[in-house]
């Protein structure tokens with residue numbers, strides 16, 4: 001298949017592009033909107049805001065999520081905040097500055113037009129959320145408060161304590177509820193999309209499984225929107241919720257939606273390390289802790305099982321302060337993460353041994369407590385200390401925290417054009433599941449911004465534009481494409497339930513996959529190791545289909561079956577991630593190739609050869625995907641090199 | 646360390662349930678309660694048996710999915726903690742633990758420890774929102790909100806919708822859940838236009854769903870993982886009477 005990767009972005013001055021584009025887009029007359037049916041899969045910030053807004057406008061919307069309530073989408077867990085170029089602090093922020101920071105943060109691997117639009121819309125999001133009753137932090141005078149986040153030089157982050165994602169999602173969920181009550185949105189909780197229905201080259205519906213009774217059903221529509229979140233759980237252990245998965249986007253990929261930059265996955269340096277092989281997920285500890293905590297590891301490997309209190313100063317290596325004297329403990333996420341990994345790879349990791357390795361370094365508050373007192377530190381980080389203590393049983397006031405990096409976010413995702421449409425006509429993707437705005441690295445507090453910009457302010461226009469070019473035309477329920485999609489789903493479920501040599505629960509294979517890609521396609525990527533992983537992956541996949549054990553039937557509430565299906569897709573996506581990491585023969589942002597690092601561990605970009613989006617086509621064989629390139633052109637900013645020495 | 650679990654098993658909403666006994670031969674203090682159940686389940690699957698169904702997602706205490714009654718207490722013995730944030734160090738070697746689903750008529754059992762909490766969604770659909778059409782909002786700083794009010798709003802809006810309040814209540818009342826939302830929206834200037842109608846429609850829906858009314862037992866507040874205070878219920882009642890006068 002020939003893909004012409006047209007970004008369909010408008011031309012002209014950056015500031016005018018979105019305005020111009022909005023004017024150029026077609027509209028659907030309010031009286032005609034009710035004739036159209038739109039499917040929105042996902043109820044996180046992206047999906048919830050999309051469904052609510054389309055419902056308000058008068059379209060008929062069907063909304064789906066796998067949780068028991070739309071309010072539980074993983075967006076609920078976001079802690080830190082949401083960026084917006086309001087410049088309420090009068091500290092020199094502007095749309096242009098937020099745009100520039102985001103492009104630079106993404107290490108010049110994203111599209112200028114999209115990122116500018118995101119920065120432009122950020123201000124509307126805050127207004128919208130406040131109007132819905134989202135309780136952002138306030139100053140004593142009653143106005144909205146801001147903080148600086150993730151190394152930004154301006155205070156542009158709006159927040160609601162450490163629960164910003166929860167509060168924003170409840171805002172979107174309440175708007176969604178209003179439309180459900182009004183009959184404009186039909187809600188399908190505990191319903192999982194398992195297949196995309198494509199008719200005459202257009203996305204026309206989905207096949208779902210009712211997770212309560214196992215019923216397989218087809219839903220058709222005039223267009224389909226995927227807002228199904230990120231794929232960090234491919235690594236098994238991540239900070240994502242347990243249910244986060246890539247199945248919806250992977251089904252779409254197999255139907256012709258190109259997958260962009262799959263190897264761009266972000267690692268967060270400060271998570272609570274794994275404590276045993278039973279570990280089911282990793283918990284994020286806010287980045288802000290590095291403002292007062294000092295990161296260290298024992299100087300000598302033989303000290304790694306000593307109690308930290310028994311190690312005198314000269315037996316400790318404050319490796320960030322040593323290697324990056326200017327920024328010290330505040331170096332960016334990826335640099336801090338790789339340095340911690342190197343210390344552990346040297347055998348200097350601390351904490352319990354899991355699978356023969358100690359993966360953890362200390363984050364020590366004793367100096368700050370000595371200087372400022374427990375009370376001040378408690379005020380700053382009390383809730384985090386409490387959470388840490390609940391999980392580990394250790395009090396960070398008395399003994400240093402142990403931290404280790406973990407997978408946190410996926411910048412890669414379905415390729416979309418400026419209208420957020422994938423390469424399948426009529427299939428849109430928004431939020432973390434598309435690749436659009438963060439390039440090779442996402443800045444803190446900008447995922448929430450993107451999800452809501454997509455859902456409240458971009459899709460309502462671009463979907464209207466798409467529908468204005470198509471007559472509403474319902475699909476006959478007995479259409480051949482529907483029955484074949486349903487039978488594909490059924491036969492896949494049957495296969496999962498009847499592996500010939502069934503012996504291991506699905507998690508067994510998920511752990512194998514996770515360990516393999518974490519070691520080879522995680523914090524640092526080495527070509528030889530990637531090739532090795534690429535050899536093993538098809539083997540693990542074969543074993544999975546031969547040996548996976550799922551008890552119970554498909555006609556009942558069956559969580560093992562749900563997980564098995566998701567893991568089957570992760571096993572394919574994991575391979576594409578490694579293919580992409582190997583193909584991108586440079587380092588950039590989160591993608592640190594061991595053969596393209598400076599002596600100080602900085603990533604070395606190769607703009608001459610790799611200034612493109614890698615968009616992969618499914619060829620019919622997972623192991624031989626076809627690469628398409630969207631060349632990036634920088635008309636307004638000049639790609640520069642970062643330094644934290 | 647080892648323990649004995651008595652776990653509620655029920656194949657679907659209409660089936661007769663029963664307790665099933667399991668011994669856990671090895672658990673460590675650093676395991677979460679749900680990870681202990683994961684280990685049990687992987688063992689059951691390997692042995693060809695059906696695992697115990699239970700709800701979970703974030704495992705960070707924020708999504709509100711997890712919902713076990715442990716030794717008679719929704720979310721178990723630790724204060725201000727969801728089930729997923731309960732760690733095995735709270736238990737001792739040889740303990741015998743009883744694990745059940747939320748026991749509320751309005752939350753029918755789906756399977757084993759999983760219940761249907763869509764009644765809570767329907768209560769919120771009945772009025773738990775501020776009607777603010779996308780694109781129509783004024784600048785975020787148009788209505789100043791004092792810090793104290795904002796903080797009070799936040800301590801109401803932090804509800805995770807887990808259902809523990811109703812599960813703990815002898816009257817199976819959803820009052821704390823409803824009152825938290827009414828306080829969240831009703832304390833804000835943006836929430837005033839719909840304040841009078843909201844309290845009526847939401848309480849009516851709570852009644853329709855079959856929840857009882859508040860008898861001031863305060864069990865809800867004791868189990869709420871977000872420590873939402875029962876004074877919100879008093880506020881809700883006041884709002885209700887106030888609206889009767891002003892309607």
Ligand SMILES: Cc1cc2nc3c(=O)[nH]c(=O)nc-3n(C[C@H](O)[C@H](O)[C@H](O)COP(=O)(O)OP(=O)(O)OC[C@H]3O[C@@H](n4cnc5c(N)ncnc54)[C@H](O)[C@@H]3O)c2cc1C
Nearest residue numbers: 042043044045046066075080081193229431432445447448
């Ligand atoms: C611990 C943590 C903290 C974070 N903190 C921040 C922060 O402070 N600031 C920030 O900007 N970002 C933060 N992020 C990132 C941010 O939270 C996410 O990127 C964002 O919320 C994703 O939103 P979404 O709407 O795209 O997807 P999600 O919120 O993940 O929603 C996905 C939806 O899709 C549904 N779904 C998925 N697959 C299917 C299927 N097959 N069928 C049916 N439904 C399906 C799910 O049910 C769900 O409703 C954080 C992330 C983590 C993990």
Ligand code: FES
Nearest residue numbers: 702704709711729
């Ligand atoms: S699993 Fe999300 S609150 Fe417990």
